[in-house]
Amino acid sequence: MPPTLASLVRNSSLHLTVLAGEDQLDRPVRWVHTSELDDPTPFLEGGELLLTTGIKLGGPDGPDGPGRGDAALRAYVHRLADAGVVGLGMGVGLSHSEVPQPLVEAAAERGLPLLRVPQPTPFIAISKAVSAALAAEQYEAVTTSFEAQEELTRAALGKGGTAAVVRRLAGRLGGWAALYDASGALSVVAPDWAARRASRLAGEVDRLRRRPAPSSAALQGRPGGVDTADEDFVVLQSLGADRRPRGFLAVGTEDRLSPTERYVLNAAVALLTLTLERSRELRRAEERMGTALLRLVLAGEAATAREVAAVLYGGLPEGAVRVLLAQPPEGAQGDEDPLADLADRAEQAARRAGERLLVARERSGPEERLVLLVPDGGAVHRDCLTAAEQDEAVTLGVSASAGMEQAGAAFAQAERALAVALRGGRRVVDHDEVGAGSLLPLLGDEAVAAFAEGLLRPLREHDRTARGDLEASLRAWLSRHGQWDAAAADLGVHRHTLRYRMRRVEELLGRSLDDTDVRMELWLALRAGDR
Structure with missing residues (x-):
């Protein structure tokens, strides 16, 4: 502990008396400074015990007339308090036989401890006591x-x-x-x-x-x-x-x-x-080993990977697993590494839950991806889904549940799910959702839209320059699976009119509507135009 005014007062060899500020004696003293200046504050840093004999302070009435000295003493105390002085010690027996009462009152008013230093106590003795206490404090600190x-x-x-x-x-x-x-x-x-x-x-x-x-x-x-x-x-x-x-x-x-x-x-x-x-370096070695094991698993060598992992890696995930494939969305920028963040989060979740997982980073063309093999429905699986839903900096494709021996097929599923997520601007896509959903969300791609525009352009140009709603007639006919009467009723025209229009469509496109592939392409082109 640093020396305080209280410890100095308790030092019987110094014979100090407290005249004001008794409730502030626990202030630490960082240094002792002696000055007879009327304003010593330019030479102070705060935390000092200031010692003075009061040569420049004058008497109660002051050299300039009655009452002027009292104001000067109060101003002196206020300057010291504002400068952060922890206490004022005034030596008596030289310039002053006793500490002036206005000085005591001003110190009490500001809460500044005021100590009476008797003539037999040299200022150097107080400095030595503080220096010794500071040295002891530093030694104790070290x-x-x-x-x-x-x-x-x-x-x-x-x-x-x-x-x-x-x-x-x-x-x-x-x-x-x-x-x-x-x-x-x-x-x-x-x-x-x-x-x-x-x-x-x-x-x-x-x-x-x-x-x-x-x-x-x-x-x-x-x-x-x-x-x-x-x-x-x-x-x-x-x-x-x-x-x-x-x-x-x-x-x-x-x-x-x-x-x-x-x-x-x-x-x-x-x-x-x-x-x-140090743990990070160990994790890097484990990551390299995990990458090698994951490649074995995805290559269909699950039995070999399991034997190696049992000796060197602590084992592989047990039971059903899923492959998670993560990639930053197109155009993502910034100094942060979202794939590293996701890998850290997955590893931490695995440690907390006592689960096994395999993690590897790979490059697919210009893009870098993170591959995770995790227990189906486990803590790591749930935590990665939550992280991807909350973080716009990563997109996640998730495979269906599979056994370790089917991990290669699960990886392909995760790739397809990731492609759908990136194409549709979504954060997470599960392969089960892709299989149970629709192809229509995939039609938003620019290449598909360009194909649709090129395929349907002859019909649209005809509709703009001549009578006949060829595009609308084609849509109605395809939606009714080629049923003439039903499609004509939808359009409000005779079926012979609709037959004429379909022949005109075949002439403009140069394709036969009897071809199933042509019908499929035309229907997808119409739906892509809708999107």
Whole structure:
């Protein structure tokens, strides 16, 4: 603890007497300064105990007449208080036999501690006492910080890993600490009772996720609508060494962190960052292995992949699986990597649920895609669907449920579902939905629209320049599956008129309406024009 005015007053060798500001003696003293200037504030930084003999202060009436000295003393005290001086010590027995009463009254008015320094006590003795206390504080800070760093390092290298570091940090700070993963989900909190407080910071963690690491935020009380329960002082810090957050650390304490506590916090941040970056390298190796295993599975070598995974990878997903294929939508830009975010989220969900999954990044032409093989209906499956629905930066195609041996066919299904999603501007498309749906949503493609326009152009030009509704007649005839009477009734014309129009359609298009393929192409062209 730094020296305070109270500790100086308790020092019996200094013989100090408190004349004003008795309720402010717990202020820490950062330095002792001696000055006889009428205005020493240009030479102060705040936090000092100022010592003076009052040579320039004058008597109660002052050298310029009755009452002028009182005003000067009050102005002197106000200048010191505004400059952040923690206390004023006045030596008696030289310029003043006693501390002037107006000075005492002014100090009491401003709440500025005023100390009487008797003549036998040299100012240097007070300076030495403060210097010794400051040196002891610095030594204690260094010792405590070194011990804390050793303790945290042992925790990081032990079996508990990051969880042990968080627990030790909370104990060292006398408050609580929480660790969040890269997605912002709460993973470790200590003590247990702080879980509710840590969960209230989800919005702040999400805001910090959008900033490059390392970044920090300080929350005091309830700023910005954040309820920290007991108005804790909260420090939130992102963890990461290459601008990409790998996690987040929050600590809450009743009071602001002292310099020593900040050193301890910084040591914990460094250790957690190293641990997460080391885990990241291990994950990269696992990702390369997972990519190789996934390729084996998709190639129909599920049995071989299962044997390898049992020894090196911990096993493959059990039971029915789905293939998820993710890709940023066309035209997506930005510095963020949505595929990496989705992979991180999937891996974190798998760890929480104890599920197995395979993840790989691949390139399909100019586009990069993320392939995930996940348990059907499991936590990873649900979390990826939620992430894609909430994030406009990624589009997801999902296969039907399949066994591991049918993973290759499931991958093809996911590709078709992804193509439909990208074409239709949707975030998630399930293959089951594609199979049970309609081809019509696929007709919105520009190439299809151009084909339809070219195919139907002769009919439309005829309708614009001559009598006869050939396009409308063709639509009615096709919708009635070539039934002359029903189509003619829909149009309100005689069936012979409709037969004439259909012959004219064949002449303009140069195609026979007896050909089933021609009928199909014409019907799709008409529907594409509608869209």
